Amino acid sequence: MTEPASSDETPHFHGHRDRLRARFREAGADALADYELLELVLFRAIPRRDVKPIAKDLIRRFGSFAEVLTAPERLLSETDGIGPGAVTDLKLIEAAARRLTRGAIAGRSVLDSWTAVLDYCRTAMAFAPKEHFRVLFLDKRNQLIADEEQQRGTVDHTPVYPREVVKRALELSASALILVHNHPSGDPAPSAADIRMTREIVDIASPLGITVHDHVIVGRKGHASLRGLGVM
Numbered sequence: 001m002t003e004p005a006s007s008d009e010t011p012h013f014h015g016h017r018d019r020l021r022a023r024f025r026e027a028g029a030d031a032l033a034d035y036e037l038l039e040l041v042l043f044r045a046i047p048r049r050d051v052k053p054i055a056k057d058l059i060r061r062f063g064s065f066a067e068v069l070t071a072p073e074r075l076l077s078e079t080d081g082i083g084p085g086a087v088t089d090l091k092l093i094e095a096a097a098r099r100l101t102r103g104a105i106a107g108r109s110v111l112d113s114w115t116a117v118l119d120y121c122r123t124a125m126a127f128a129p130k131e132h133f134r135v136l137f138l139d140k141r142n143q144l145i146a147d148e149e150q151q152r153g154t155v156d157h158t159p160v161y162p163r164e165v166v167k168r169a170l171e172l173s174a175s176a177l178i179l180v181h182n183h184p185s186g187d188p189a190p191s192a193a194d195i196r197m198t199r200e201i202v203d204i205a206s207p208l209g210i211t212v213h214d215h216v217i218v219g220r221k222g223h224a225s226l227r228g229l230g231v232m
Contacts, residue, residue, distance in 0.1 A: 016052070017043055034065040041093055045086040054081040067220075069094040070127040097123050102147065109142040110178065111213065117178070118216065118223055125182040126218040131158040133181040135165060137174035138213075145172050162201040169210050177205065179215040186220035190231065198232045 020036060029037055038055040046054070057079055058068045068076075069090055076087050101123045104116040117136070125132050133151040136144060150165060151158045158181060169177055179198060183189075198215040205212055215226040226232040 016050075035059045037065055038068060041089055042086055045083070045089045046081060049081060051081070054079065058082070064127075064220075067127045069097070070129075072129060105144055107143060110136065110138060110144060111142050118218075121180045121216055122218045122223065125180065126220060126223075128182050129184055131182060131184060133158045133160050133179070135168070136178040136180065137169055137172045138176040138178070139173075140175040142176060142213075145174055160197050162197065162204050165201055166204045166208065166210065169205065170208065174210060176211040176213055177201075178213050181215075181217055183217055183219040188217040188219040188222055188224040190215075190217055190224055190226055190229070195226065195231050198226055202232060 017039075020032075020039060023031060023036075024040060032040075035052070035055040035058075038058060039051050042051040042055060058076075059065070061079065062068045062071050062075075073087050073091065076082055076090060077084075098120075101116070101120040105113050105120055108116075110117050125134070130152060132149055134147065134149045137146045137148070139145050148168070150168070151160055160181075165177070165179075179201065181194075194215070194217065198212070202212045212232070213227070215232060217224045217226070
């Protein structure tokens with residue numbers, strides 16, 4: 001006669017966890033779907049539950065691995081099974097990604113590291129649910145002095161005050177600027193207001209010897225350079 005299963009029998013999903021970790025070690029992240037990579041992140045915070053359904057729920061709600069990481073903490077907590085520990089782990093991964101991409105441009109001329117600049121901007125802002133406007137302040141060698149978020153707005157608008165941007169550049173003794181903001185819609189194409197605001201900042205900064213190298217707009221579908229488009 002078969003004996004009843006022991007109450008401390010290893011849960012069925014533990015074998016799945018071992019196999020998924022092995023795939024990650026042997027084949028790398030590119031071999032995993034977004035929800036599988038998310039499972040790996042959740043393993044530590046949720047040790048006694050099958051996290052595959054949770055990971056799939058998060059991807060279904062937010063759209064992708066990157067969008068889960070950048071989702072507001074309040075919305076993440078609304079997902080069944082996601083507690084404070086899991087939210088902290090997700091936000092830690094997001095912070096690490098930003099720190100890693102920012103490190104790629106630190107101490108180097110950003111004009112010689114343009115791909116790294118774009119990677120950093122997309123990591124920091126592309127999947128944010130609301131518009132953010134930030135400025136990269138550069139010295140005379142085009143190395144990064146400061147990276148500051150100036151304004152945070154709604155899903156389709158951020159109030160930007162050109163004189164305040166230039167005032168901050170003078171406070172930091174910056175010689176050049178790169179303006180960056182995101183379009184939560186995903187489409188990085190500049191609006192007429194984006195172009196008008198950029199030109200206003202250029203007009204104020206130029207007589208003071210401050211160069212505006214570019215205004216980069218990022219979104220889920222890519223990025224747009226206003227200088228590349230010839231509109232600044």
